[in-house]
Amino acid sequence: DAGVIQSPRHEVTEMGQEVTLRCKPISGHNSLFWYRQTMMRGLELLIYFNNNVPIDDSGMPEDRFSAKMPNASFSTLKIQPSEPRDSAVYFCASNLAGDTQYFGPGTRLTVL
Amino acid sequence: LAKTTQPISMDSYEGQEVNITCSHNNIATNDYITWYQQFPSQGPRFIIQGYKTKVTNEVASLFIPADRKSSTLSLPRVSLSDTAVYYCLGVAVDTDKLIFGTGTRLQVFP
Numbered sequence: 001d002a003g004v005i006q007s008p009r010h011e012v013t014e015m016g017q018e019v020t021l022r023c024k025p026i027s028g029h030n031s032l033f034w035y036r037q038t039m040m041r042g043l044e045l046l047i048y049f050n051n052n053v054p055i056d057d058s059g060m061p062e063d064r065f066s067a068k069m070p071n072a073s074f075s076t077l078k079i080q081p082s083e084p085r086d087s088a089v090y091f092c093a094s095n096l097a098g099d100t101q102y103f104g105p106g107t108r109l110t111v112l
Numbered sequence: 113l114a115k116t117t118q119p120i121s122m123d124s125y126e127g128q129e130v131n132i133t134c135s136h137n138n139i140a141t142n143d144y145i146t147w148y149q150q151f152p153s154q155g156p157r158f159i160i161q162g163y164k165t166k167v168t169n170e171v172a173s174l175f176i177p178a179d180r181k182s183s184t185l186s187l188p189r190v191s192l193s194d195t196a197v198y199y200c201l202g203v204a205v206d207t208d209k210l211i212f213g214t215g216t217r218l219q220v221f222p
Contacts, residue, residue: 043212091155103155
């Protein structure tokens with residue numbers, strides 16, 4: 001298996017623009033997690049899905065952030081409009097039934 | 113409020129044993145405590161997880177006391193390639209949310 005796949009690996013955008021991050025979990029996994037990592041706040045869980053259904057989105061910073069999982073093999077995290085303070089590395093992870101989480105390589109987002 | 117803290121950094125030399133402790137004052141009693149390793153520009157990678165007492169695998173050991181208010185990752189005979197940031201992960205009993213520790217940057221010297 002190729003592992004968790006994220007795209008793009010790097011994204012540079014201007015404040016106010018819409019940003020969409022993509023994730024393909026490991027085939028057969030039924031849970032998907034979105035994390036954000038910054039120097040100041042470390043790794044934070046934003047939202048997670050179980051069987052494509054959002055279970056806990058309490059970590060989503062504000063209404064500018066939204067996440068979807070239309071099927072078992074794809075999820076998106078969208079920021080609209082983006083702000084400089086959203087600059088961070090965003091990780092997607094997946095697992096099966098509460099087992100070990102496998103992380104993707106991350107998307108480094110820079111908002112100018 | 114659950115809090116998970118780790119030493120910011122540790123230094124070691126090749127061949128030594130390294131113990132990294134994570135203090136978690138309010139981790140759920142019925143969930144695993146997991147440790148991850150992260151290299152620059154990569155996602156965290158699973159090392160080991162345990163529920164209580166001691167767990168050992170091919171790369172590390174994990175010690176969890178009965179009160180589960182801390183856990184210690186033990187890396188035997190570290191090498192230069194073990195230089196990375198190490199995180200503990202647990203479920204906070206008050207929020208039922210997954211929380212990562214603050215991370216410990218381990219530097220291994222030759």
